[in-house]
Structures are given as structure tokens and as C-alpha cells.
Amino acid sequence: MRFDVVTLFPEMFSALTRWGVTGRACEQGLSSVNLWNPRDYCSDPRKTVDDRAYGGGPGMVMMAKPLEDTISAVKTAHQVQHIVSGPICLLAPQGEVFSQKIATDILNYGNLTFICGRYEAVDQRFIDRNVDLQLSMGDFVVSGGELPAMTMMDAVIRLIPGALGDGESAVQDSFINGLLDYPHYTRPEIYENLSVPDVLLGGHHAKIADWRRQKSLELTLRLRPDLIKSARANGLLSKEDEQFLRTL
Ligand SMILES: C[S@@+](CC[C@H](N)C(=O)[O-])C[C@H]1O[C@@H](n2cnc3c(N)ncnc32)[C@H](O)[C@@H]1O
Known part of the structure; x- marks a missing residue:
């Protein structure tokens, strides 16, 4: 499973790629996480990725052009590697709420590009022109799309055959068979x-x-x-x- 992630904070993803089940899956090549910083695709020397909102109001809006140039670079990388680009997904409170079923759908795509929003919003014209689906973590707002993206990626990576070691199993996890997991006990008696x-x-x-x-x-x-x-x-x-x- 290949993930491409467009983010202003690529360093955050070491939490996913270096630790535990997901870190092991990346190490074993079962999953790859390719990080793309829109600042690397800005033409101005100050590497501007955001600007004030038309109509006024607090907060900055992520500009369409740096995001679109980053997406072009992702697609070129796919072409070079003969990969058919999967969906482009924006993390957004307005999106469909993520679920185990969506995790399975994403695994079946083979690759997916996440766009992590920051600040107040992403320019709507970027969304209209490029985004195939929007996913939400739930009815609350966090400061950026990075944590939602990592959570969703973890849920997908767990489903890759071989990602869980001996003694671990996704089969009995909550939601996999439509039910919640049963209670567990260990020593002492x-x-x-x-x-x-x-x-x-x-x-x-x-x-x-x-x-x-x-x-x-x-x-x-x-x-x-x-x-x-x-x-x-x-x-x-x-x-x-x-x-x-x-x-x-
Ligand atoms: C501070 S939030 C912007 C919130 C936006 N002004 C709103 O009220 O809908 C910045 C970014 O965090 C991400 N984000 C925030 N909450 C999220 C959620 N529940 N699910 C997925 N992404 C979320 C989105 O990418 C969003 O663009």
C-alpha cells in the first residue's frame, strides 16, 4: 500500500513510520509513506503557501497553486514508477466520517494521496479541481489534517496481510465482523x-x-x-x- 501525503509538517509522520505495527510495515516494504511539502513547490522566495481570506475574517487560507503543483509532482512520480494514481483525499471536518469499511476500501485502491489542511481552510478551487473524496475523523476540529491522516493510515496498514505479527490479529478487532470486541484478561488470575x-x-x-x-x-x-x-x-x-x- 502506497500513501502520498501532502503536508506542511512532514516530520510529524515519523510517529507512524518509525514505531510499532506501522513502523514495522514500512520497514518491511508492506507500506510506503511518501511525504510532499507544498513549500517545496512554491515559486516565490518566501515559500508562501497561505494568504488572507477574501471577504475578511480570521485565519489564513491555503493557496490553490502550491497545492496543485505538489499534486502534479505526486502524479509525475506515479507515472515514472508506472503506478496508476489512486484517489486524492482531503482531510476535512466536512468529509464522510472515517470507518473500518472505508479503511478496507482504501486498502483496495492500492495507493491514495492525502492532503492535510492547516490554518482556517483550503481554497475551494483547489478542492473543486483536484479532490476525489473528503474524510473526517468525527464531529470535532483539530489543528491540521496530519493526525487524522496518520490515524486513518494506521487503520489501513493494520489490514495489510502480514502487517500484524504473530499473536496479533485484525480479524478479531472491533468492527471487522460488525461487532465490538469482547473483554480481555491476563495474569494475575x-x-x-x-x-x-x-x-x-x-x-x-x-x-x-x-x-x-x-x-x-x-x-x-x-x-x-x-x-x-x-x-x-x-x-x-x-x-x-x-x-x-x-x-x-
Ligand atoms: C483548524 S482546521 C480548519 C477547520 C475549518 N475552519 C472548519 O471549521 O471546518 C485545519 C485543518 O485540519 C484538518 N481537520 C480538522 N478537523 C478535522 C477532522 N475532524 N477530520 C479531518 N480533518 C480535520 C483539516 O484538514 C482542516 O483543513
């Missing part, structure tokens, strides 16, 4: 008078699997009943699941 559920100590694999499925269903029904509805609509619930849900 008793902690502050709280014991690990007996079934997890018995070594009976089928019983453990049933308990985990039921806990997943129970938690999801209690915390996110909307997910139960969509799991049902998508045919992800078995007859046994439905029977169990009726007992709750």
Missing part, C-alpha cells in the same frame, strides 16, 4: 478481588469461543445497538446469535 471468568481458565476452546461471541453481542447491543442492526442487515448474525440476543 485475581486482581483486587476481581477474578478472571471461569470459562477462560478451563481450556475448552469451543466454550471460550461461545463466551467471547456472546460477550461481543451483549456489549454491542448495550453500547452500539446501531451496529447490531447493521450486522443483522448484512447477514452477519447466525441463528444462535439471534437466539442469544433474544435472551438479553
Whole structure:
């Protein structure tokens, strides 16, 4: 999976490329993160990337031209490497809220270019001419697109076959099967008078699997009943699941 990221703060991405699961995936060549700073594509000596907003108001607006010149450089790099350019995605509070399903879609594109906004906004003409999709982290505003981009990239990289080491698995993660994950326990068996559920100590694999499925269903029904509805609509619930849900 190739990511190209247009950002005024490329150094921030070492948090993704150097550490943990995502750092290992980059090291192993399962994912690549190519960073593009619009300041490197400015024609003026002061490397101006922003200006005041027409109509007045606080804050600066990212100019269309440096961003568009950066995108041209990304596309040229793709051509040179015989890569068909994937979608161009702007991080924006106005975008579709990111989800596990979108993470899977992005993985299937093979490559994607993120545009990280900063300041008050990005010139609308750049968006109209270049952006294929807009993604949001949720209904709140952060100071730039870098953290949302890194979060989304992490979610995609986890899905690359081989990115998770032995003992780690995306298959049982929340949302993958449409439900929330079940509770987990580790040593000691008793902690502050709280014991690990007996079934997890018995070594009976089928019983453990049933308990985990039921806990997943129970938690999801209690915390996110909307997910139960969509799991049902998508045919992800078995007859046994439905029977169990009726007992709750
Ligand atoms: C300070 S914000 C601008 C917020 C904008 N004035 C608004 O109210 O919608 C600067 C940049 O951070 C990024 N950003 C902020 N919140 C975001 C969110 N919830 N999801 C994705 N990106 C976000 C966007 O790239 C945005 O252009």
C-alpha cells in the first residue's frame, strides 16, 4: 500500500513510520509513506503557501497553486514508477466520517494521496479541481489534517496481510465482523478481588469461543445497538446469535 501525503509538517509522520505495527510495515516494504511539502513547490522566495481570506475574517487560507503543483509532482512520480494514481483525499471536518469499511476500501485502491489542511481552510478551487473524496475523523476540529491522516493510515496498514505479527490479529478487532470486541484478561488470575471468568481458565476452546461471541453481542447491543442492526442487515448474525440476543 502506497500513501502520498501532502503536508506542511512532514516530520510529524515519523510517529507512524518509525514505531510499532506501522513502523514495522514500512520497514518491511508492506507500506510506503511518501511525504510532499507544498513549500517545496512554491515559486516565490518566501515559500508562501497561505494568504488572507477574501471577504475578511480570521485565519489564513491555503493557496490553490502550491497545492496543485505538489499534486502534479505526486502524479509525475506515479507515472515514472508506472503506478496508476489512486484517489486524492482531503482531510476535512466536512468529509464522510472515517470507518473500518472505508479503511478496507482504501486498502483496495492500492495507493491514495492525502492532503492535510492547516490554518482556517483550503481554497475551494483547489478542492473543486483536484479532490476525489473528503474524510473526517468525527464531529470535532483539530489543528491540521496530519493526525487524522496518520490515524486513518494506521487503520489501513493494520489490514495489510502480514502487517500484524504473530499473536496479533485484525480479524478479531472491533468492527471487522460488525461487532465490538469482547473483554480481555491476563495474569494475575485475581486482581483486587476481581477474578478472571471461569470459562477462560478451563481450556475448552469451543466454550471460550461461545463466551467471547456472546460477550461481543451483549456489549454491542448495550453500547452500539446501531451496529447490531447493521450486522443483522448484512447477514452477519447466525441463528444462535439471534437466539442469544433474544435472551438479553
Ligand atoms: C483548524 S482546521 C480548519 C477547520 C475549518 N475552519 C472548519 O471549521 O471546518 C485545519 C485543518 O485540519 C484538518 N481537520 C480538522 N478537523 C478535522 C477532522 N475532524 N477530520 C479531518 N480533518 C480535520 C483539516 O484538514 C482542516 O483543513
